[in-house]
Amino acid sequence: MALRKRTKTGVVGVVAAAVAATAFVAPARAESDRAPAEQYERTSADKHHRATQRAMEAAVRAGTPGIAAQARDARGVWSSAAGVGDLESGAPRGKHDRFRVGSITKSFVATVLLQMEAEGKLDLDDTVDRHLPGLVRGNGNDGRRITVRQLLNHTSGLFDYLADEEYSKTYLEGDGYLTHRYDTLPPEKHVAVALSHKPLFRPGAKHSYSNTNYILAGLIIEKTGGRTYEAEVRDRIIKPLKLKTTTNPGNGIHLPAPSSRGYAKLFPSDPDRIDDITEMNGSQGWADGDIVSTTGDLNRFYNALLRGRLLPPKQLKEMKTTVAVPDAPDMGYGLGLSRIKTSCGTTLWGHSGGMVGWLSMAYSTEDGRHQLSYSYNADWDGQSMGAILDAEYCE
Numbered sequence: 001m002a003l004r005k006r007t008k009t010g011v012v013g014v015v016a017a018a019v020a021a022t023a024f025v026a027p028a029r030a031e032s033d034r035a036p037a038e039q040y041e042r043t044s045a046d047k048h049h050r051a052t053q054r055a056m057e058a059a060v061r062a063g064t065p066g067i068a069a070q071a072r073d074a075r076g077v078w079s080s081a082a083g084v085g086d087l088e089s090g091a092p093r094g095k096h097d098r099f100r101v102g103s104i105t106k107s108f109v110a111t112v113l114l115q116m117e118a119e120g121k122l123d124l125d126d127t128v129d130r131h132l133p134g135l136v137r138g139n140g141n142d143g144r145r146i147t148v149r150q151l152l153n154h155t156s157g158l159f160d161y162l163a164d165e166e167y168s169k170t171y172l173e174g175d176g177y178l179t180h181r182y183d184t185l186p187p188e189k190h191v192a193v194a195l196s197h198k199p200l201f202r203p204g205a206k207h208s209y210s211n212t213n214y215i216l217a218g219l220i221i222e223k224t225g226g227r228t229y230e231a232e233v234r235d236r237i238i239k240p241l242k243l244k245t246t247t248n249p250g251n252g253i254h255l256p257a258p259s260s261r262g263y264a265k266l267f268p269s270d271p272d273r274i275d276d277i278t279e280m281n282g283s284q285g286w287a288d289g290d291i292v293s294t295t296g297d298l299n300r301f302y303n304a305l306l307r308g309r310l311l312p313p314k315q316l317k318e319m320k321t322t323v324a325v326p327d328a329p330d331m332g333y334g335l336g337l338s339r340i341k342t343s344c345g346t347t348l349w350g351h352s353g354g355m356v357g358w359l360s361m362a363y364s365t366e367d368g369r370h371q372l373s374y375s376y377n378a379d380w381d382g383q384s385m386g387a388i389l390d391a392e393y394c395e
Contacts, residue, residue: 049078051395052372052388056082059376059384065263066093069374070295071392072303079295085260085377087274098245098259098292099375101360102353105291109217110152110336111305112232114315121224124149124318124335128156131220135191139198146203148220151213152335153323159197160210161190171284172356174267181280184251187287190215207323207333211288214336218287229287241304246293249282255292262357263378274378277357289355295373298362302350305337306368320349344394354379361385365393 049071056067059082066083085093116122128136128151129143136143141158150156161167170176171185194212201208218229225232230248238246247256255262255278262278265271282290293301304310311319322332322339330341339349340363350363359382362373372392376385 046078048073048075049080049392051391053080053082055384055388055391056080056374059381059388062381062384064376064378064381064384066260066377067374067388068093068095068097068099068260068295069372069388070095070299072299072371074369077296087261087263087276091260093260093377094258096245096258096294096296097375097377098256098294099360099377100255100262100285100289100353100355100358101291101293101298101362101375102285102289102355102358103211104293104298104351104353104360104362105285105287105289106214106336107302107305107351108233108237108291108336109214109221109229109287110319111310112221112229112236113148113152113217114311114319114335115236116221116224117318118312118315122148122220124152128216128220131223132216135219136195136216138195141195141199148217149318149335150203151217151220153333154207154209154213155204155323156210156213157199157201157203157205157208158210158212158216159194159200160208161193161212161215164193164197167193177264177266177277177356178275181277181284182253184281184283185286186283187215187219190286190288191219207325209333214288215286221287233291237301237310241300241309243293243297243300246291246297246301249290249292251281251283253279253281255279260377262355264357265380266356280356285355289353295362295375298360298373299364299371302362302364302373303368303371306349306364306366342393343390346393348389348393352385354382359385361389363389 056069059067065087066085068081071078079095081093081095083093085091085097117124125147127144128146132143146156171180221229221232230250233248261276263274264277265273266275267273308316319335319337322334325331325333332339337349338351339347341347347366348363349366353360357379359376359379364371374388
């Protein structure tokens with residue numbers, strides 16, 4: 001889930017915030033041979049990551065409670081943190097905290113569908129209606145004209161259910177969020193909210209980021225595989241890669257330990273108010289943003305993905321075939337994977353993510369030799385995230 005509508009001091013969509021920060025979205029770096037990456041961790045004073053540490057500390061001084069990060073390069077693994085994980089107790093942010101990754105989930109979902117394509121179970125150019133007959137209908141929306149590929153690269157034209165004003169007031173903002181944070185929401189509810197709006201444009205005409213696309217992608221996974229989306233992600237990605245700190249929460253509300261608290265500014269009329277929103281029903285994100293993970297596991301996932309351990313060459317090429325992102329000339333969006341450039345011209349691949357109370361990024365050079373993943377335990381300062389990425393890759 002990328003937050004499409006937040007308070008004036010918050011995020012207007014994590015992807016958009018990242019673009020505004022320095023126009024980047026990165027590829028994950030490969031797990032350069034396991035020895036240097038797994039045998040030791042660097043301290044926060046390591047000279048090769050001092051600029052990154054300084055950028056993290058600057059973001060904390062600017063108001064973000066805490067940040068956890070991990071970088072991997074030819075020298076090994078550097079894990080660090082800045083700020084606090086609990087505003088009430090003052091406990092520091094943990095380097096290995098688990099957190100809600102938001103729209104980084106989309107890379108997992110797209111990977112599963114591309115694996116299914118490689119197995120001959122579906123085709124990216126199948127219509128949505130072929131797999132979910134009759135579901136996408138009404139107000140000019142027609143699943144017979146939208147393909148699976150268009151869902152994955154956000155060219156379907158479907159309205160983003162998170163941008164619906166009533167949904168936002170009920171589930172993302174103020175007293176609505178605090179009242180309904182524990183509600184179980186089936187994916188069909190999200191689809192129905194989106195279909196109450198007319199499509200934004202003709203399918204395939206352009207790119208417009210919509211979380212509705214990945215709700216439908218999750219439903220197609222379930223229809224094709226005959227079991228839950230969560231089971232497919234677990235057996236195809238989490239278990240084979242031994243991502244021991246990565247889970248799908250289902251209807252659970254708690255974060256597994258260790259984790260910090262998550263914070264949000266939910267009330268536009270009271271911009272200084274901060275609420276602890278750590279607990280929420282995981283079904284409110286589902287296949288567009290529900291995964292819980294750590295910086296280390298995200299680096300391992302993107303490493304395997306970009307090094308071709310999860311997809312055959314044909315499907316990986318399809319995943320990295322991008323469409324233009326309006327108003328972001330240095331950014332392209334593939335199939336659940338973004339391409340961006342840092343301020344110094346380094347091309348990166350990966351994804352950003354946001355949930356109420358959380359912002360995260362996981363990016364890498366295309367050759368997988370250099371990765372960085374990091375997490376904010378608050379959702380109101382997407383702009384500073386670009387400075388951290390630039391510090392790692394440009395300074």
